[in-house]
Amino acid sequence: MFVNFRRIHKCQCVRLLTTGLLLCVLMVCWEPLEHHVVSHVRSYSYRYLVNSYDFLGSFGRHSGKGRWNRSVATYPYLINHPRKCAAGDGEGRDDVLLLLFVKSSPExxxxxxxxxxxxxxxSFVSSELGVIVRLAFAVGVHPDAGRRPGVQRxxxxxxxxxxxLxxxxxVDTFHNLTTKLMLQFHWSQTYCPRARFLMSADDDVFVHMPNLVRYLLETLRTESGSRNLWVGHVHRGAPxxxxxxxxxxxxxxxxxxxxxxxxxxGAGYVVSGDVAAKIYEATLLLNSSVYIDDVFMGMCAKAMGLSPREHAYFSGEGKAPYHPCIYDRMITSHGHATDVRSLWREAMGRSGRGGPGGFLGNLYCFAVRVTLLCLPNPRNTYSCRAAFT
Structure with a gap:
């Protein structure tokens, strides 16, 4: 038996170079890899195996946490409409189905x-859908002190x-989003406590209002009615x-x-009136150091024993695909800074009633939804299972 030592040396050299290259790539990519893989594995393990949060002990108003235990300032209202949900006699109305709070920047x-x-x-919701919805925009003051007076006027x-408004x-900044969330729940409990549902949405979100109203009315007809509802695009075990x-x-x-x-x-979710009251209570118990508003919402809910419900057609961070078979079931879609009017015309027009009816029409739309939602694509919106619901 003969051994080719020259070939062995070449193989070893290739292996050494390959190993070195892999190590270099690993070193360069370690931080993203650690965040996207290791952190998620650790996070899921903690979330589902340990799951021992103590928000009231660590974030309570009287927890003595020092630098992070700041009290929530009661900011004065610059613009307010206390009678937004009131009937003619000034009392809170029982017939407001949805208080729609949109988080918006001043400009x-x-x-x-x-x-x-x-x-x-x-008026459209009242005349076409037969329910009462009240719209309000939550805003702070412009962060640029020089531009603030003009924007305020x-x-x-x-x-x-x-x-x-x-x-x-x-000051209306990213790090005050939790303050804006607290504004919504505090205002709703003070001035519109009998609204059946509260929705929080960004101002670049599109809401298919007929589908949302239909979903809420169907919820009211269930055994639990409008209690303990917190629904949206759920993030589970996020690190x-x-x-x-x-x-x-x-x-x-x-x-x-x-x-x-x-x-x-945080782009768009709905809670029932009793959940809104519990979140409001939690904001009085927890300090607002965590400035990511949807995470703070999750902390408040966890402290009150509440869990979110996933809905396949509440969007995550991405836009919904533009297609009639999607409009037929969509609730929210995120990232619509400039095309809300055109999408509204499409969704409410002939295409908004879905594809062709009957068995073939349903089969066609099913195939379209599978193609748009289940094949690899860059959208971060509805999950693949939305195609099967």
């Missing part, structure tokens, strides 16, 4: 107007025409982002656990 005038003209049109003119005197260069960075001393509680995407 997003066009987005607010597009919502008023489309899915947030109160424009906001006052806008509100004089439409009467739907709710503004408190806090905190520890990378300091990320917008969503949360340090260990602010949030020590390896997993967030289950929560719904």
């Amino acid at each position: 997003n005038f066009e987005r607010r107007q597009a919502i008023r003209d489309t899915w947030g049109h109160e 424009a906001l006052l003119r806008e509100d004089h025409v439409h009467g739907d 709710i503004q408190q005197n806090f 905190p982002v520890r990378r300091t260069n990320s917008k969503y960075h949360v340090p260990y001393d602010l949030y020590p656990w390896p997993s967030y509680p289950d929560y719904t995407a």
Whole structure:
């Protein structure tokens, strides 16, 4: 038997170079790999095996946590409409199906107007869908002190025409989103406590209002009625982002656990009136140090023993595919800063009634939904199982 030593040396050299290359790639990609793989494995293990959060002990108002235990300031209202949900006698109405709170930045005038003209049109909902919905926009003050007076004057003119802005005197920034969430729940419990449902949505979200109203009315007819409902696009076992260069960075001393509680995407979710009351109570018990509003919502819910319900047609961070067979079932779609009006026309027009009827029409739409939602694509919207519901 003969051995080719030259060939052995070549093989070893190739293996050495390959190993070195892999190590270099691993070193360069370790931080993203650690976040996207290791952190998620650790997070899921904690979420489903340990699951021992103590938010009241660690984030309670009187927990003595020092630097993170700041009290929630009661910001004065700059614009308010206490009678938004009131009947003629000034009492809270029992017939408000949905209080629709849209989180908006002060300068997003066009987005607010597009919502008023489309899915947030109160008169359309009343005349076409036969229910009462109240629309309000939650805003703070402009973060640029130089531009603030001019933007504030424009906001006052806008509100004089439409009467739907709710503004408190806090700076409207990403790190004050939790303050804006608290504004919504505090205002709803003070001025609209008998609304059957509360929806929180971003101002770049499209809501298929007929489908949403149909879903809420069907919920009211169930055995549990409108109790204990918290529905949206659910994030389960998500790990905190520890990378300091990320917008969503949360340090260990602010949030020590390896997993967030289950929560719904802040772009759009719905809670029943009793859940809104419990979240309001939780905001009085927990400090608002965690500035990611949907995570803070999950913490409040966890402290009150509430769990979110997944709905296949509440969107995550992505836009829904543009197709009549999608419009037929969609509830929300995220990322519509400029195309709300065109999408509303499409969804409410002939195409909004779905594809052709009958067995063949249903089969066609099923095939379309599988193609759009289940094949690999860059959209982060509805899951594949939405095609089968």
